[in-house]
Amino acid sequence: MEHHANFIPWQMLAKKYQIELRIVPMNKDGDLDLTELKSLIDHKTQLLAVSHISNTIGTIHPLDEITGLAKNKKIPILIDAAQSACHFEIGVDSLNCDFITFSGHKMFGPFGVGILQVSEKYLGDMTPFNLGGGIIKDVQIGKTSFLNFPHNLDAGTPNVSGVIGLSAALKLISKIGKSDMESHLNNLTLFALDQLSQVPGIEIIGNPKKRIGIISFNLKNIHPHDIASFLNKDGIALRAGMHCTQPLLRSLGLHATARISFSIYNTEKEINKLILSLKDLIKFWS
Ligand SMILES: Cc1ncc(COP(=O)(O)O)c(C=O)c1O
Structure with a gap:
């Protein structure tokens, strides 16, 4: 169910170092199979990586149970919080994990900038993955030593404007309040699910x-890209495609879906407009 960003790096590392990559299966509802997870982790497991919220289905994974299982076996945990950082309080302590990642562009910030938080326990293990200026303690012809974390991870000229933009976005989110964001999204999601269930062929x-x-979602006999372009002319922006989760779509036997995603500025009125637009589309196509 992972976004490619939290899948391909592990796949590549597995290939490079002959590590076994184990995938926790999901059921058809889009929940992870935690019984399988129990049997997949053992004394050889080096890392458990999981997203907080699926960017394709919207599943909120039961992190307490997942991290509990891994922590019992002393396995470090990485949480991809790209979809949750905007409206849930996150942190390596509060989520009981060791690494958290998230991206600026999912929280009103600039593209190409994000945050990696590392628990105290692993700070000393973080070595440069990119090499260049800015991460250096000392360079001699025969050897180089590096600054400590986090300065050893930001090789090259940093994305200064990106970081300033992300900082402004984080301040804006604090001002709005994450719990207000969460309850607004919750209400919209429930309302939309109810309204969508009345659309024929959905x-x-x-x-x-x-x-x-x-x-x-999908509509019978209408390709998701056609849904997206039709709705676009009504001023409704949704994404169609595989949402950077090809293994997930394949496991569901799908080639694409249309995906609605909400933010703090969306309203129930807009959802009603979406439903009317979908009904128009179905009429147009029949
Ligand atoms: C759950 C999830 N993880 C990771 C990413 C990728 O983030 P980035 O493109 O900043 O690497 C996204 C979307 O962009 C996402 O939705």
């Missing part, structure tokens, strides 16, 4: 135990 992808902010 298939909502997944029915996870907990979801927020994201709904993927």
Whole structure:
């Protein structure tokens, strides 16, 4: 169910170092199979990586249970919080994990900038993955030594404007309040699921135990790209395609979905407009 960003790096490392990459299966509702997870982690497991919220189905993964299982076996945990950082309080301590990643562009910030938080325990293990200026303690012809974390991870000229922009975005989010964001998204998601269920020929992808902010769907006999372009002319922007989760779509036997994702500025009125637009599209296509 992972975004390619939290899948391909592990796949590449596995290939390079002959590491076994184990995938936790999901059920057809879009929930991870935690019984399988129990049997997949053992004394050889070096890392458990999981997203907080699926960017395609909207599943909120039960992080408490997942991190509990891994921590019991002393396995470090990485959480991809790209979809949750905007509206959930996150942090390596509060989420009981060791690494958290998230991106600026998912929280009103600039593109190409993000945050990696590392728990105290692993700070000393963080070595440069990119090489260049700015991360240096000392360079001699025969050897180089590096600054400590986090300065050893930012080789080259830094994305200064990106970081300043992200900082402004974080301040804006604090001002709005994450819990207000979360409850607004919750209400919109419930309202939209109810309204969408009345659209003829619709298939909502997944029915996870907990979801927020994201709904993927298909309409019978209408390609998701056609849905997106039709709605676009009504001023409604949604994404169609595989959402950077090709293994997920393949496992569901799908080539693409149309995906609605909400933010603080969306309203129930806009959802009503979306429903009318979908009904127009179905009429147009029949
Ligand atoms: C869950 C999730 N993880 C990772 C990413 C990728 O972030 P970036 O493109 O900043 O690497 C995204 C989307 O952009 C996402 O939705």
